[in-house]
Amino acid sequence: MPLKKMCILFFLWPLASLGQIENQEFNIVFYKSDSVCKTTDSGGLTTVLIEKYRKHQNTKTGIISFYICDELFEYNPKLNVIDSIKSSAFKDIDVFSLGSLYKKYIEAQEALNSYASNTIRILFKNEFNNIWLYEQVTTNLYIRYQVQWIENIE
Amino acid sequence: MEKTHPIQHTLLFLLFILLLSCREDEVKPGEDMELPSLPQFSFQNFDDPILKNLSIDWDDVKIVKSHPSARTDSSEVLLSEYSTDLSGRLTLDDSLGSKEISFKLLEQKSSDTSEYFLLKLIPDNDSIDMSKVSYLDLGGFSGTVHVFKETGELYAVQGYINGVMEAWLQTIEPQDEAAGRAAFVPSVGCPWSDYSCSTGGGGAGSFVTYRIDRYTDWFVNERYVGSDHEWTRYHTVFVPTGTTRADQHEHYEAPHAGASHGSAHLMEIIKDASFKNTKAECVYDKLVKTNTLKRYVQKFDAKFPVAHLKFELSSSLSSTTNGQTRHTPGSLLINIALNANTLSGRTTMEVARTIFHEIIHAEMYRIVIENNYSVSINDYPGVYDYYSRYKFNAQHQQMAAHYIDIIGQALKEFDGAVQSDQYYDDIAWDGLMGNYDAAGNLVTTIAWNQLSQTDKNRILGNISNHK
Incomplete structure (x- = not known):
């Protein structure tokens, strides 16, 4: 490959990475289960187990907050799509765990800053704009929410 | 008749199967699932990100019927005021000036059409409980009301003294420097006839547009070395006649006006109703x-x-x-x-x-x-x-x-x-x-x-x- 082309590819790589995560579809299941995840207590480093899946709806705005451990995903009825699928169709969906989604986030950050520069491109989680969250409502039915991964910190 | 190729038949059949399978997955809203209810109004046209994201409490509504006599058309107008999740505090750095402000949504319904206005109520002093002030019953409110259209455009500025609208300024143009503008009573009467309006010929006060410049001041080892201009904004308020120098206090940027002056940045922190x-x-x-x-x-x-x-x-x-x-x-x-x-x-x-x-x-x-x-x-x-x-x-x-x-x-x-x-x-x-x-x-x-x-x-x- 000619050097010039290689240089162009090298510099366009971060843009391609960003486009990839913007367009890639990430499907996550929001289980109604008694699963727990680890967190630290307030004020120290003692490990505390908290409910892994937590859901809260703002009755005034209609916004639904889905927490999976400490990560927050929001469905906003003004911005996002909601539909449903039969359970039979669910088996064909490529599902990501929270850990694998987070790994993608780290990889995308690294790709965006893969060469030395005086500036660092900081990736916010809401730049993953094709995330779908599945909540099973009956044996045969899942509600499918388009959600935004919220950039948040405690 | 034009012949169709067997491949076309196959493709049409596959498309039919695809549509059929999609149809099976669809569930009509209201049948097997309950969709969250959607508000019918938003401020998405606003540039201001705070106003763009405000939430309206559709359950907290105050309604009055407006008489048609003061309006140019003859239709009856229904005015509804809704609470929002926004309130705020205007604070100056030297803590001399601080006042609670509130936001309301006003719906003006005539026949079958509704027009919406966002109202920003800024009191003259901090002694009034803004959570109890309604635009449809301003009681003892003295101060300024900014009226924004649905498009986010500032539509009017109104001046009130003890609940009576004394002045109405509809053409809002940024001024290059702070300047007094003579107040006047609206020529067609009150904007909505249920309001108490002064019937005099003006003179109750004046609108003052003031300019706020934001600078970042740079220091090296505590020594001031220069400033960068960040932005300029304009703000119009109603100042009643009789306001004297004794009622006012000055604000200067430091070090622009000398090191002895405090900074005069205007800070607007928004507090959700849940925080109040x-x-x-x-x-x-x-x-x-x-x-x-x-x-x-x-x-x-x-x-x-x-x-x-x-x-x-x-x-x-x-x-x-x-x-x-x-x-x-x-x-x-x-x-x-x-x-x-x-x-x-x-x-x-x-x-x-x-x-x-x-x-x-x-x-x-x-x-x-x-x-x-x-x-x-x-x-x-x-x-x-x-x-x-x-x-x-x-x-x-x-x-x-x-x-x-x-x-x-x-x-x-x-x-x-x-x-x-x-x-x-x-x-x-x-x-x-x-x-x-x-x-x-x-x-x-x-x-x-x-x-x-x-x-x-x-x-x-x-x-x-x-x-």
Whole structure:
């Protein structure tokens, strides 16, 4: 490959990475289960187990907050799509765990800053704009929410 | 008749099967699932990110019927006023000026069409309880009302004295310099006829458009070396006749007007209705009054205050979370939420520490957002360094390494310095020792790891004893 082309590819790589995560579809299941995840207590480093899946709806705005451990995903009825699928169709969906989604986030950050520069491109989680969250409502039915991964910190 | 190719038949058949399979997956709303109800109105056309994201309380409505006589058409007008989740406080740095402001949504319904206006009510003084003031019954309200159209455009500015509209200014044009504008009574009577309006020929006061310039002042070793102009904004208010110099006080930018003057930045912090009249608001107001908050935010960033900052309480946070800072996608709005479920059981200093901790997060987010997500090593070497080194928890790593003494100093001032510096620094460690990542691994901060076991034990003991 000619050097010039290689240089162009090298510099366009971060843009391609960003486009990839913007367009890639990430499907996550929001289980109604008694699963727990680890967190630290307030004020120290003692490990505390908290409910892994937590859901809260703002009755005034209609916004639904889905927490999976400490990560927050929001469905906003003004911005996002909601539909449903039969359970039979669910088996064909490529599902990501929270850990694998987070790994993608780290990889995308690294790709965006893969060469030395005086500036660092900081990736916010809401730049993953094709995330779908599945909540099973009956044996045969899942509600499918388009959600935004919220950039948040405690 | 034109012949069709067998492949076309096959493709049509496959398309039919595809559509059939899609149809099977569809469920009509209202049959097998319940969709959340959608508000029928939004402020998406507003440029201001705070107003764009405000929520309207459709259940909290006050309705009056307006008489048609004062209007040019003959239709009856139904006016409905809705509460919003926004209120705010206009504060000047020197704490001389501070007033509560509120926002209302006004629906003007005539026949089958509705027109909406956002109202911003700014009282003349801070003695009135703005939570009880309604635009449809302004009672003893004196001050200025800004009327915004659905498009976000400032439609009118109105001046009130004791609930009576004395002046109405409909053409809003920014002035190059502060200038008095003669007030006048609207030529077609009151804008909505149920209002009390002065019937005189004006003279009740005047509109004053003033100019606010934001500068960043640069210092080297405490020596002022220059300023960068950030922005200019204009604000129009109604000033009643008879307002004297004695009622006013001056504000100058420092050091533009000499080192003896205080700064005159206008700060607008938004408080959600959930935050109002709570312990959290009380603590926040104390932080603002003592100036601790602003002074220490300035320490890590010369640009302040934090832009578009909104405080709220949340009941959806887990029991181990004291506070959360989040960025609202597509806006410059940064929300700080404190845990409503645990607030009552926490000491005021714990709450102050959480507020300060979250404000530092908010400021770090602001830096990233205002620099279009690309932070330069020359402008913000600390943020650049920590985001380069840590893909997880960069902000906590930076805070643990560099902001313990700043948070500690702020807590000392807040608490009246009744304990040692060491004690307040120890309390500041709360939330900065480490966190679990998404894979379930505990990641402790480097600064915490570097402490001796004796220091760690003392810190954990002081935090535990303080609760």
